[in-house]
Amino acid sequence: MTHSPAQPLPLEGITVVAVEQAVAAPFATRQLADLGARVIKVERPDGGDFARGYDTAARGLASHFVWCNHGKESIAVDLKDPRGLRIVRRLIEDADVFVQNLAQGAAARMGLDAAALCAAHPRLVAVDISGYGSGGPYAHKRAYDMLVQCEAGLVSVTGSPEQPAKAGIPAADIAAAMYAFSGVLAALLRRGTTGLGGPVEISMLESLGEWMGHPLHHGMHGGTAPARTGVAHAVIVPYDAYPTADGGQVLLSVQNDREWRRLAEQVLRRPELADDPAFATNRARTEHRERTDQVVAAALATLSTEEAVVGLEAAGIACARLNSVSDLAAHPQLAARDRWRDVGSAVGPLRALLPPITLPGGEGPRMGRVPELGEHTDALLEALGMTEGPRAALRRDGVIA
16 A cells, blocks of 8 residues: 655644633644644633543543643633733734634623624634524523533433433534534635635534434424434344343344345344245334344344354344443554554643544644643743743733643
């Protein structure tokens, strides 16, 4: 395999200023940092981004913060003090992108909303991320990930028939982050031809609503939303996880009736089921879901996890182990593809997964250090021309940390 010569990262030379907290904005700007942008993270002097305090799982640091913030510079500034706000405005003057996800209305009160900033800086791409958008009856409603999962209907279609469940990851935050990321890239691309940046608005509800496309359209056009079926698929049978003899579970998916025939003959060892009217078509298998699952479960219960996977793959049936988080951390495919890196931090190197973008030349994204709170404050202020005397006064007054 030949590789193209290594090239600069796509966003080298782009400067991002972010007044951000939690996950949605930090995860978006981390994607920009991974692709070479310089990201200046503005934090409160009294504790910084509150995600720093979510847990201490990463050797004393918060796992959320480590995940969403490596590769950034941290400046600790009190935006409620006019002197602190002037510092951030000065940083924005030299920036290409500004991102914020403060509580609804907070950025506008400080003149840091996208519309105001883009009017003052026509080349700036300014992103407002909120729970429900800038207008409408929910505009000022407080929005956290699980709340938005509920409002968007995700919880209603996730879980078992008896009990709805939230997603095990912050799906609303991640959805908003990735649309903010792609929105920034699109706006920068347009700026390259027009010379103009502009505002980008992202709503967590609308982002997750887009991800709800299948159940939404099923419900709107079919009359009912797909039923909650746990790990099983709502309309394809068999498509579920089944226990194996060694205590594992294997999920398999039969996508068409030809595959069902191969499953019956080669794995279940019940060739008569291939043409049985109760099983021969997906519609029949769906109508007889319980019987179908019993037949499949009985066969896989006699096999180890490895035997089940090998047999299913030999029969051309899509399958997967039902892995734990620790299984993912030790996944052989990730190891074989060299997808792990160490990122620097105040507590030493921390293992992190390489972002899933492989660039020309086989180069991966940049994975920088996890910043300490205010680690870059002095250097950034010095670069703005502020000498030690004024900086000391700001430190004394608690405006910077």
